[in-house]
Amino acid sequence: MASTLARYRVWMPASGAALAVLLYLIMYGIYASRSPAALSLFGMTDLLDNTVVLAVAAAGLTPVILVGELDLSGVGVIAIANVVVGTTSGGEVLGWAGALVLVLLVGLAAGLLNGWLVATLGLQSLAATIGTMIACQGIALLILAAPGGEVAEAITNNLTGDIAGELP
Structure with a gap:
């Protein structure tokens, strides 16, 4: 063997x-x-566009795993981030930049909540982050109960457009 x-x-x-x-x-x-x-170029670009969210989520979870803890709240935070961008980025109140700032604040709040539950209250990270995941998914459903919303064109063009007219 x-x-x-x-x-x-x-x-x-x-x-x-x-x-x-x-x-x-x-x-x-x-x-x-x-x-x-x-x-094809479209196929490669599509694959990269679809995997970048997972790569960003994995990068955010890496420090948690390095210290020997678990964080399962990422799914819920991504759900609420999608809903917040879909419902606020096209409006005139916040605009697309304000929606992105709001999403960052939502993610920060979820991270601070997880940190407080684990570091201050001494809860197991698995239990705390499952609770945060469920809460975030519930909040996302309260904000947008059915699929819908629209992401501002400025966001989609900047994320899926060409760089210098050459690179997709």
Whole structure:
């Protein structure tokens, strides 16, 4: 058994990032073999647009995991962020910039709540963040009970437009 593991370690990348890139390339190869459109510029851009939210969420959760805790509230915070942007960015009261600031404040409030529950009250991070996730999802449903809303064009154009007219 030990010799089998030693053989695999020889070809495994030493860096976790290299392993992640390798797995991504394998998955992308499978995706491209099933859908040739994945190799087009639109297909690559679409895939990157859809994965950037997960990458940002993972980056935010990394420090929590590094200190040995768990945070499951990300799903709820993303839900409430989507609802807040969808309901406020197109209006004239806040505008798109105000909506983005509001979303950052909502995320900050959720993070501070989680930190207070865990650090001050001494609750387990798993229980505290599940509670925060449920509360955020409930608030999101109170704000927007059914799919709807509209994200301001300024946000979508800046996030999905071209950079210098060249890069998608």
